[in-house]
Amino acid sequence: MNLILLHDSDFINPSRVRLSGRRFSHIQDILKAECGQILTVGKINGFMGQGTVVSQKADSIELEVKLDNKPPQALALTLILALPRPPMLKRILFSAAMLGVKKIIILNFNRVEKGLWNSSSLRPEAIEEQLVLGLEQAKDTIMPEVIIKKKFKPFIQDELPALIKGKQALVAHPGSNKGDGHILSLNKMCPSPLLTTLIVGPEGGIIDHEIELLKAAGCQTLDLGPRILRTEYVLPYVVGRLLEFS
Amino acid sequence: MNLILLHDSDFINPSRVRLSGRRFSHIQDILKAECGQILTVGKINGFMGQGTVVSQKADSIELEVKLDNKPPQALALTLILALPRPPMLKRILFSAAMLGVKKIIILNFNRVEKGLWNSSSLRPEAIEEQLVLGLEQAKDTIMPEVIIKKKFKPFIQDELPALIKGKQALVAHPGSNKGDGHILSLNKMCPSPLLTTLIVGPEGGIIDHEIELLKAAGCQTLDLGPRILRTEYVLPYVVGRLLEFS
Known part of the structure; x- marks a missing residue:
């Protein structure tokens, strides 16, 4: 604290x-x-x-x-997160608040275990607890907004395109440099940390059909290298990269 | 896995x-x-x-x-870490192995709780367990080396200078941009991830005398911005930054 x-x-x-x-x-x-x-x-x-x-x-x-x-400037990055298991959810909410993320969308994916949607870690007070701990760690006061979306396809097709219009939307997706034609070199990333949406899928990975829908909605896949990072470390790693240019 | x-x-x-x-x-x-x-x-x-x-x-x-x-290339970064509490130690060892760090030095600092040195999480098999989990996560095979140094001053004065000679050594130290004359802008960081030593102090912070000894040994302080990151997120954040240039 x-x-x-x-x-x-x-x-x-x-x-x-x-x-x-x-x-x-x-x-x-x-x-x-x-x-x-x-x-x-x-x-x-x-x-x-x-x-x-x-x-x-x-x-x-x-x-x-x-x-x-004044509290420190917000990190202009929206995090879209596949619902992870409770201990991981807690840590990701903590770290997102700590890093200055002010909008977090928790989304269903094919490989999200369905039972997780009944977890008590999704209760508003459990979410708020982690956000408060993250703000207290970082020295910040602005509470992030957390939105829960239980349906992948309607969100991706009906809401995501407007959310990311004119911005960059990156899907962390290991192996996406292997011939899918949508390589986004980190060195060529948008030089501003502003206006970025980062999508972090489930531990088991994002299935091909979901990747297709994400691309159709305007997202680009992002390969973070040969090492597969555990989901809780993707956000600090990517934020470290993006902020380089600020 | x-x-x-x-x-x-x-x-x-x-x-x-x-x-x-x-x-x-x-x-x-x-x-x-x-x-x-x-x-x-x-x-x-x-x-x-x-x-x-x-x-x-x-x-x-x-x-x-x-x-x-071949396994992926090693991350040419040496991590020097103040001994943290056991759950944090586990996660940092895991994440360091995951990120490709191959040399980890666990060091005493003034604000390391002395009782932690008796923790079972420092046993070789406990350390190896986390390193194995990190390699299995990342898809890597090369076991990191972990060295334990219980005495701060002899290590900093007698061993560190040789370890970092001709390389960059960065001490993560919040607030170090306030007039200490040793600001290292992240944008001016060495353009290669090679040959970096990152020093992450204890949660309670590094005391002034230790900072002076670290500087005398050739280290530069590194301010990661107005937000205070929890120690377990400093490594992925800094690695994200350093690798930008690779």
Whole structure:
């Protein structure tokens, strides 16, 4: 937790918050903060700044806050993600929020295990938990939007083309440099990290028919080299590449 | 498991292996392989190729193997890593092996919790397990070397300078663009991924005195931007950047 994220309901007056629970424990036990100590804070979807410890009780702490810094710029990358198994979903949501992704679409693919759609890790509060942890790690305050799409074909045919119009849409797809005519060299990538949509398929891979539909919708396949990266590492790897040019 | 990694002891004759245990279960239960099916295999520290299922028993399977492909090129990056907590260590070892790192030095830092040095995750077999999983994920066969250094200062002063001579050594260090005179713009990075050493400190950060010793040994600090990345994502992010130029 490199930043303590504040909710509207934490404010007991415009410049003072009272925290209990997880954030209280962190400030007390990990940061071992004392009265007068200054902590980095930020308001969800608002500004960041400093919080000075002004009162400590057995189960809560009060901070006097001054919020006058803008959060870091959003990463202008939309992530479209095949629903992974719960531990992986948690880590990808965390890392996407950490990296500054502000729009995440969780999508069905042929090789997504159907039972995963009933997972409790898809509940709004479970999703929000990981996003908050990612923002706290990165020092950011702007909550990403997460959209769930359980039907692949209608989304790809009816919604994706408008979403990616005039932008680049990349499908991470190992082996796509082998004669499919749609090689996108990473060195020739759009020189801006802006306006990119990255599509990361399921662990078992994206089937040919899905690749055809994605291409028909305007996507290009992207081969990340001979090594097959586990899905949770594709996003940081690609973001590292894209940001090179910024 | 995108490749089944074979040990010397698996070979019952020069072109035939018998597998049991974890790899047998994977082939049987996940891949649901039948006689005649061809699987991707590779010999540890050797060639990769195809394995054809030729016999299936209740607790073992035999493959006829043909090994005639070189593994992918090594990533010429040495990782020096502050010992993290066990779950993070596992994931970083996995990801380093997956990304093609062949030399990993696990080092003490001031903010490494001392008790971690007794962790069972540092046992050779625990380390090897994660490296094998990373190679199987990536489709690679060359085992990384892992070296453990429990003393920071002697390593930095006596061994590091020779290790990085004529190469670039980068210390991931958030906030290092604030007036320390050693900014290394990522855009001005060495155009080759070769000959890089990346130093990733502990979660709590690298203390000033350690930064001074690292600089004196020839390292440059590297600021990855306003977001603080969790240590396990620094490596894929930086590798994504470095490889851009290759």
